[in-house]
Amino acid sequence: MQAMLSDYHGSGYDRGHMTPSGDEPDTSSQNQSFLLSNIVPQTAALNRGAWEGVESAVRGWADQEGEVFVVTGPGYNPDEAQQTLGPGHIPIPAITWKAIYDPVGPGTGAYVCLNTAKPVCKITSVAMLTQLVHIDPFPALPEHLKAQIASMPPIRQSPYALSHRAGNEKLQKNWKSVAVQKALKALLHSLRGNR
Template structure:
């Protein structure tokens, strides 16, 4: 069930820049952040009840107010992208037990919600099976329009991977924006972002920029500078960047180019051996996950 809730003051607060509040995430996994510095929240309400979480290949800042991540951070390299292409996708969405029950999303919240469970740090970026399994934590998931998730956003994710392969390394921060005089929510009080962004920084060239897309089926997107993104999102995604790199957006790959390239890529038809291997891997991971939860 989808609920539309009037939250004018809350959403207005999300987009006003009123406070600089660095995340505690930089204390735990600095290698995932440009210059070792985590994104900085510039809004008091956005910073309320946040919990930084580190995973094998990404970090998130989770909000107990929205019950979603506010951003994910990754360090993509040519090697990590190559490794990720060898990992078969195995959907295993699960609740994040490191978060308080009252502040996290549940699997039930997304049932018949009308939205996809959209990754911030994509499963397709994950260089190992264990990292991919972690990416299906609901702490890394937001309610995403199905057309956007399976179309334009998937193309942006693939274009980002290809750019990381060409350039050697990129720092990537993916996040959400809540704007307007109302905000939707699904069951459990999980808020629905109005926009999503993916910010890229090339440490070799010093260039940076961000994709910004509406969370709807319009396929509309635009490139923005890091300064513009900070003003719109209330998050300074790359606080260590010099002023010149923040002021102008780098030339970002056209997402449609990735889509056209995929149309001509030979497709692998899964065999029964692929299916059997995938099901065995899924069963083993579920057993280990349940065993660890029973112990700890």
């Protein structure tokens, strides 16, 4: 089985990155992140919304801690007939997930997102994720560490979702107005003066 761009064409599904290009250290690695071996079918609502929020939360966590280990993957529902995409019959995952191990914490946890038109993402333990997808992302870690949920950052709002929310055009226009900009400058000036 091999995915092709033609499998996604007109399918209504986005090409959802497992490793985001924004996490790659250089241009060559960023380009490689667009290979279809790093991509699964995701609904537009998940890929451009909550999933991007999960990626941002994990990126922020890594920036704060200096190092975290991340394992990402799709999950399929064995109790339902497998939905596929395109002529290559690419399996459509029921969920996508990110498991994180923070060696500084130390702690583990996972984000699990439904791959639906109205996606929901939840934070859970790595032990629960392992039961759900039958993959242990961190087999070398002790079970007690995988059973607990680390203090994980909340899922951030996706910049794409925020910019496409109904009514945001008017809000963004208002924030760019001269009067609002003057008020913001005055506020910043007064805050600096109070130091």
